Amino acid sequence: MGTVTCVACGTERPRDEAREYDKHGDRWDREDKTFEYLCKSCHRELCHHPRTELEALLVELDADTQSQEAFLARYLAAVEERYGTLEEHER
Template sequence: MWPARTESETVTCVACGTHTDRELAREYDKYGNRWEREGKEFEHFCRSCHDELCHHARTELEELLVEIDAGECSRLEFLSRYVATVEDRYGPLEER
């Protein structure tokens, strides 16, 4: 029999950087399928950041972010690349 766990694991929220107990965090799989667990390392959100997320489908989003090197350039450069790529693929952005 395994000994009881006396110390909980701490994880860091990828949105705000807060450290929280793993049991209180929300698991995030950037590939969109948290049920297939083999060989994956999951990221985590604290509850308040998770509640603020948009829970709509994000088809093609992760691939687009990798393609435009999100996180590797300035915010202004990222936004410029994002808008240009989205307009290229899906047409002009307009409010509905």
């Protein structure tokens, strides 16, 4: 069965104690694909809302061409501009 490493917290777990994660959002198409894994506790903490526009936004923001800090600042600004703040949605 083997072990896998959680991409969120870095712990190693037996494969049957983890959840598959597909960063492209299509875990059903398995052809030529390598999955990442999340331990069950990290998986439970995730937001499970649809991420229809997420991949396009990441490409638009050039997610992999800047530091993590710079990207997160641009991402937060773009999300708030498009969808409003979290506080606005909680009202």
